[in-house]
Amino acid sequence: MRFFHIQGERFIELAQLPADLPAAGFLWASYERGEFDQHYGEFQQHLQRWDCGQLVDLHTADLLNKQLPSNFDYTSWYDLLIFTRLAALPGLEERPADDEAGRLAAAQAAFAAIETSPLGFAVFDHVLLTVHPEGCPVREFFAGKLGQLTEGRDLRGSARLPTSPAELMLRMVNHLVDSYLELRRLLTRHLGTLQRALMEGNSHFDNWPLLLTARDTLHRLEEISEDQRSAVQEWIDALDEWPVSIDPAVQRDRELLRVRSRDVLEHIERVLTHVRRLESSSEAAVQMHFSALGHRTNAIMRTLTVLTAIFLPLNLITGIFGMNFDGLPLIHKAAGFWIAFGLMLTLGLGLGLYFWRKRYLGTRH
Amino acid sequence: MRFFHIQGERFIELAQLPADLPAAGFLWASYERGEFDQHYGEFQQHLQRWDCGQLVDLHTADLLNKQLPSNFDYTSWYDLLIFTRLAALPGLEERPADDEAGRLAAAQAAFAAIETSPLGFAVFDHVLLTVHPEGCPVREFFAGKLGQLTEGRDLRGSARLPTSPAELMLRMVNHLVDSYLELRRLLTRHLGTLQRALMEGNSHFDNWPLLLTARDTLHRLEEISEDQRSAVQEWIDALDEWPVSIDPAVQRDRELLRVRSRDVLEHIERVLTHVRRLESSSEAAVQMHFSALGHRTNAIMRTLTVLTAIFLPLNLITGIFGMNFDGLPLIHKAAGFWIAFGLMLTLGLGLGLYFWRKRYLGTRH
Amino acid sequence: MRFFHIQGERFIELAQLPADLPAAGFLWASYERGEFDQHYGEFQQHLQRWDCGQLVDLHTADLLNKQLPSNFDYTSWYDLLIFTRLAALPGLEERPADDEAGRLAAAQAAFAAIETSPLGFAVFDHVLLTVHPEGCPVREFFAGKLGQLTEGRDLRGSARLPTSPAELMLRMVNHLVDSYLELRRLLTRHLGTLQRALMEGNSHFDNWPLLLTARDTLHRLEEISEDQRSAVQEWIDALDEWPVSIDPAVQRDRELLRVRSRDVLEHIERVLTHVRRLESSSEAAVQMHFSALGHRTNAIMRTLTVLTAIFLPLNLITGIFGMNFDGLPLIHKAAGFWIAFGLMLTLGLGLGLYFWRKRYLGTRH
Amino acid sequence: MRFFHIQGERFIELAQLPADLPAAGFLWASYERGEFDQHYGEFQQHLQRWDCGQLVDLHTADLLNKQLPSNFDYTSWYDLLIFTRLAALPGLEERPADDEAGRLAAAQAAFAAIETSPLGFAVFDHVLLTVHPEGCPVREFFAGKLGQLTEGRDLRGSARLPTSPAELMLRMVNHLVDSYLELRRLLTRHLGTLQRALMEGNSHFDNWPLLLTARDTLHRLEEISEDQRSAVQEWIDALDEWPVSIDPAVQRDRELLRVRSRDVLEHIERVLTHVRRLESSSEAAVQMHFSALGHRTNAIMRTLTVLTAIFLPLNLITGIFGMNFDGLPLIHKAAGFWIAFGLMLTLGLGLGLYFWRKRYLGTRH
C-alpha cells in the first residue's frame, strides 16, 4: 500500500495515512487487494477521523471481490467505481510460431488467457481510494509518472497534476481503456491466423474448440466493454447531480471533469465498436468457410456424376460383347474389336466433351 | 407459521401474532403457502388492529399463487414483491454416472427438474409478511441465523440484525439470488456433458429431446432472471418515491437500503449474464456440431468419388479383355496378362497418387 | 341490448335507457355490434341528455369495426378501449382423432380457426358502454354472475359488485384474458402433435402447409398480445392523469383501480410470455428436425460409400479372372477358384471390419 | 393549381389566390409539383401579404423534391408534413394471366412498379398548402367530394366540411393511408402466386430474381410505413405543444384533431403490421421450400443407395460365375444356372424387402 498527497504542483509520497486531512489538495491511498483485506478497518477509522463518512460494508465487499464486473454505485459521501482491466497477460506475445499448427495453438492460448481483473475506486471529496489486483502495473505507472512530470507536450493532460480525486480516477480509467490497444494488436493477429486457416486450407479445418473459444472470448469482451460503458455512463449521470457551486473556479473544474468523463466514454465506445467489428467479421469468415465447403461438395458431386456417366455406358458395351451368345455380332470379324473399341473411344470422348461444355467439369474445384 | 419481533440487538420468536404492534422494532410474520391460505383472514384482522391498512384481495391471491412469475406491486400501505426462487432440487446431485449414456440421462433429469417456486413479501412500515412454498429452507435459514449472530466478520451485513422490514426482505432476496450459485455448478456440468457429446462422438449424436430440453430450460431461466430484474428494478424505483424524511438517521437508513437494493440488482444481472453466456455457448456448440458434420459428409463424398474414379477405369479394362472378340489383342501372348495387369496397377496407383496430391484423401476424415 | 343499474349491493336490469342518470351508482349499457349499429344515434341522445358529452364519430366507427386490433384512446369525456378476445371456437375440441393423420388435420383446423373478435368499451364517469360481437358469451356471463353474487370466497374480487364503470370494464377485460387458458390447452396439444410428427417419423414429414399455418398463427397471437399489452399500458398511463381528488374514499377506489389494472397487465404479459415460449420451442423443434435429417443423410452416404468400397474391389477381381488371356494364372489349377474365392472373402470381410472399426457403420442410422 | 375557400358549410373554388385572407374559414391552395416550382415565389408574396410568415427555403426545396421519404418539420409559423403515397400503379391489375409463368411475370411487374411519390402539406393557421405529384387523384377526389357532401351517414366524418387546415390535412393523409387497401389485395395475390410456386412445383423453382424483388419490395414498404409512422407521431407530439386556448370551442376542436391524428396513426400501424406479416410469411415460405428440397435430396440419396446395395451383390455373383476358372463349381451341372439365378432372385428380393422395411423406400419422395 502506498499513500500520496497531491496539491497544486506537488506530489509527495507519505509513509502512512496522516492523522488529519491536509488543508489543501487531496490524498491518494492505494492498496493491493490483499493489503486492503487486512487494513480496511484501519482505513475506515481514518475516514471517520477525517470526517469523510464511512465505506458501506457492501462496497468494501465489492472492492475485495476479484471477479466483479464493471460497476458504479454512490452514496452521499463518495462514489464507487469498479472497472475491469482488459489486458494481454505478459508472456503471451513472446514466440511467434513458425508453422500454422503452432500459430493456431498460440491463438488458442491467447484467447483463453486475457486478463480481466477489476480495479476499485472510491472517490471522496478530498480522498481517492484505489484497490488494485496483486502486482498491478497501473499503480506503479501513475506513482512514477505523477512524480516526474518530465514529459513534454501532452494534450491528454498528464503533463500536469490532477486537481481532484475524480480527475485522478478518470486518468487511471482512461489508462486502463487504452491498455486495450495492446490487446487489440494481439486479437487482430490471432483472428487473422484463424481466418486464414478457415479460408485457405478450407476443406481440412477441424479446430472447432479453437473457434468456440474465439467466439466465447469475443462475446465476453463485448460484455465487459458494455459493462464498462454502463459504469462510466452512470458516473457521468451522477456527476450531473453533484451540488452546484457558484465559485467560477469550481464550475470550471467541474466542466473539465465532464469533458474528461465524456472522453473516457468515447474511448470505451471505440473499443466496443472494434470488438463488435471483430465479432461480425469472424462470423462472416465462418459463414464464408462453410459456403466454400458447399461449393466444394458440389464440385465433387459433379465429378462423381461425370465419372459415372462416362464409364457406365462403356462398361455396358464391354458387358455386351462379353456375353456368351453364339450369335454375338462382330466378334468373329477381324476388325470387330477395333470397331467396338472405336465406338467406346468415341462415346467416352463425346460424353467428356458434352459435360465439359455444360460446365460440369470446371477448371476450379 | 412463525412470528418474530426484531428490535435493535434482540430477535425474539413469538408464539402468536401480538394484539398490538410493539412500540419499537418490527414484526416478521412468515407463513407457508398452505398456512396462509387458512389464516389470511386472521392476519388481515391483525393488520387492521395495528392500523397498517389492508392487503388488497388481488394481492392475497397473488401470494397464494404457486406459479406467479417475479413481480412487484405497491399500494400506499405496503409494497408487494413476488420473487421466484431458482434452485436445484435436492437429490439431483447425488450419483455422478460412470458412462456417457448415464451422464446424458442425468443431464436430462436435471434440466427438467429445476425448482422455480415463488416467495411472496409484503413490506409494511413495521411488519414484514413472507409467504413461502412448503418446506422452504430459506425461512429456517433466516430464523436460525438471525437468532444466533455468532459468525465473525461478514461484510455483506448479516452479522447484525436488519433494522427494517425492507432490509430483511432484501437480505432474503439476496439469499435467493445467491442460491443460483449451486444451480450454476450443476448447469455448467451438465451442459459440459452435452457439449462433449456434441463435439467428440460427433457423427452419432441423436439425443434431440435432450438438446430441446436444455434449450428450453436455458430460455426459461433467462425469462425468470429478466422477471426478477424487472421486479427489483421496480422496487428501486418505488423506493425513490418514498416520502422524504428530515431525520438524518432515517435518511442514512434509506441510503443504505438503496445501496443494498442496487447490490441485489447487480447480483441478478450477473446471473442473467451467466445464463445468457450459457445460452450463447450452447448455440455455438450446436452450430459447431453441424459444421463438423458437414465436413465429415464432405470427406465421405471425397472418398466415394475417389473409389469410383479408381475402380471404374480398372473395371473397364477387365471388361475389354473379357469381351469375346476373336481378334482381341494381347490375349494370346504369353506376357499378355502381365502387360494388362501392369497397366492396371500403374493406372490404379497413378490415380491414387493424383488424388492424394489434390488432397482428396486427407489423413483426417 | 341490455341495460343495468349498479349501485352498492344492488344490480338491477333496466328495460330501456333511463331518461335521467340515477343519482348514485352507475349504468351499464351493453349492445351487440349489430344492435349498436342501429341504435347509436339514440344512445348519443341519451348521453347528451345525461350531460356526459358525446361519442366522437371516429370512435363510434371503431366500436362498429369487426377487425380492429386492441387499442386505447381517450377524450375529456370518456376513455375508449378496444380489446381483442382470444378464444377457441366452440366445436374445435370435440373429437380427438385416433391416428396421426387425423390429429394433424385437427391441428390444421385449430390453428386456422382461433376467434379474435374485438370488444369495445367506452368508460364514462357514471356510464359504461360495451359493444360485443354477436352471441358473445362474456356479456351473458357477467349479466348472470353480477346478478347472483352467490359464490363463496373469491379473492379476485368478483364476490362483490364493481363500484365504478372502470372497475367493471377491468373485470371484463380480465375475464377475456383468462379465456386464453382454454386456448392454451388446445395450442399446447396441437403443437405437441406437430412436434412429435417432426421428431419421430422424422424422415417422412412433409406437411409444410401445416407448419406454415402454425408459425403464422403463433406470430399473430404474439401480435395480438402485444397490442393488448399496449392498450392496457396506455389505459394505466391515462389513469395516472385523472384529476386528483382529496376525498379519501375516492383516493382509495382510485388506488384499487390501479392495482387491478396492473394485475390485468401482468396477466397479459404472462400470456405473451407463454406465446413466445411456444414460438421459440416450435422453431427449435423445426431446427432439430432438420438436424436429424442431416444426420440421416450423412448415415446414408456412409452406407453408400462402404458398399461401393467393398464391392468395387471384389468386382475387379472377378473381372480380372474373367478376362480371356491364355496365360491367366491360377485358372487351370484345381484349387484356383477356391484360392480366388478365399481372397475375395478375406478382402470383403477385411474391408467390412475396417469400416466397422472406423465407425462408418454405426448401429444407429 | 386550384384554390378553395372553406367556411362553415360553404366550399368555394377561387380563380386565383385572394389579395387578403378571408375573415372567416380557411384557404386551401393546391399545386402540382411542376406548378409549385414555377409559382412558389408568388405564393410566398401572398403569404407575406396575409401576414402568415414565410416558407423557409429548405422546406420549399423539400416540397419540390420528388423522392423525399415521409417527414415532419415545423416552424413557429407553420407545420410541414411530407407524406409518401403508397399505391398500385393503374393498369397493373388488368389481365390476370392464365398460366403460372404469366402469373409470375405479372408478380414481377407488380413488385417493381409500386408508386411511392410524396405529397407535401404546409399547415398554416388559416391556410393549407398542398403540393401533389403530377396527375394526383387525391386532389381531384377531395375537390369533388367536399363540393358535393351528398353522401349519407359517414362516421369517419367526411360528411361535413373540415373546420381547419389541420383537419383537412389529416383527412387527406387518412385517404392516402387507406389507398394501401387496394395495394394490399394486389400484394396478397402476387405473394400467394409466389408461395404456391415455391411450395408446389418445389424442386424446379428457379425464379431467384423475382424472389429478390419481392423481398426488397416488402422491405421498402416496411421502411416507408415506418417513416409514415414517425412523421405522424411527430405531428402528434407537435400538436401537444400548440399554445393552449381558453376558448371551449377551440379546446373541443383541438381535442377532435388529436383524436383524428391518433386514428390516422393507428391506421398506419395496421398497414405496418400487415406488411411485417407478409414479410415474415414470405420468409417462412422460402424456408419451407428449402426444407422440402432437403427432404427430396434425402429421398433421392436413399434411392441411389438402395439401388447400389441391391445390384452390386448381384453383379458380384455374375462376375464370379463369369470367371474363367476350370474348376468353377456348378457351371457344368444342368440345373447350375437356375440355382445361381434362384440365388440372385432370392438375394435381390430379400434386400428389397429389407430396405422397404427399414423405410428407405417410402411411398412419398
Add this chain to the structure above:
Amino acid sequence: MRFFHIQGERFIELAQLPADLPAAGFLWASYERGEFDQHYGEFQQHLQRWDCGQLVDLHTADLLNKQLPSNFDYTSWYDLLIFTRLAALPGLEERPADDEAGRLAAAQAAFAAIETSPLGFAVFDHVLLTVHPEGCPVREFFAGKLGQLTEGRDLRGSARLPTSPAELMLRMVNHLVDSYLELRRLLTRHLGTLQRALMEGNSHFDNWPLLLTARDTLHRLEEISEDQRSAVQEWIDALDEWPVSIDPAVQRDRELLRVRSRDVLEHIERVLTHVRRLESSSEAAVQMHFSALGHRTNAIMRTLTVLTAIFLPLNLITGIFGMNFDGLPLIHKAAGFWIAFGLMLTLGLGLGLYFWRKRYLGTRH
C-alpha cells in the same frame, strides 16, 4: 491555413488572425490537420485575447486525431463537432473494366479504398474553427463559393452568406453528407457486379475475400452513418439548451438554425437507410446464391441416381449372359442375342421414360 471574415454580404479573406474580433459578423479560421498541430498554441492565444475562452486540451487532441469517429462535445464556451467524411477516393472511377474478372477486381479495390477521414469543427459565438485532412476539397469549395455568390436560384440557401458560425458549420456538414451521393453510385455499381457474379455464373463463384470485404465495408459504412447521426442529434439537443434570447431577429435565426440542423439529420438518415438497404439486399443475394447452389446439387444428384438406376440393371443382364454355365438359356439360339438386346433396350428406354415422367430429369438443371 486560411482565415475569413464574414459579415452581412461581405466575405473577406484575411492574411492572418486579427488581433481583435471584428465588431460585427464572424471569423472562420480553417487549418489543415498538420498546420493546426503546429499553430494551435497561437490560436489559443488569439482565443484568449478575443475573450472567447480556451479550447480544452482533450478537444485539441481530438481535432488532431486522424481516426476519430463522428462525435459531438460541448463546453460553456464552444461546441465541438467531429464529422467523418464519406467519399470515394479520386481515381477509383476511371477505367471501367471490360471483363468480369476486371470488374470484380475493381470492386475489390473500391470497397477497400473508401475515404473516411474526420473534419473537426469548433463553433464559438463569433468564431468558427475548422480542421481539415490534408488536401481537403471541402475547404476550397467553400472558400471559392462563398466568395462568388454567382449562382442563380438555390433553395438550399447557399446563394446567400451564412449569418453565424453554426450556420456555416451546418452547410459544410451538409456538403459532406451530400458527397455520399457520388459514393452511392460507385457502391451500387460494384455491388451490382458482385450480385450478377453471384446469380449468373452461380456454380463457379469463389471470390470469398471480395464478398467478405464488401460485407465489412457496408457494415463499416453503417457504423459511420450511425455515428454521424448521433453526433448531429446531440448537436440538435445542445441547440435546444442554448440560452433564450428575447430579440426577435435572434429568435428567427435560431429557428432557421434548428430547421437546417433537422434537415442535415434527415439527409444522414437517408444515407443510413440506403446503406442498410444495400446491406440487406447483399445478404439476400448471398442467400439466393446458396439456394440456387442447393437446387443445382439436387439436380446433379438426380442425374446420378437416374444413370445408376438405368445402367445397373442392364449391366446385370450382360453379367448374367456372360456367366460360364453350360446350361445358360438362349445363348445357343440364333436370335438369342437379339432377344437379350431387345430386352435391354426395352428396359433402358422404359426406365428412362419412367424417370422422365417422375420429373427426375428436368429440362432445367
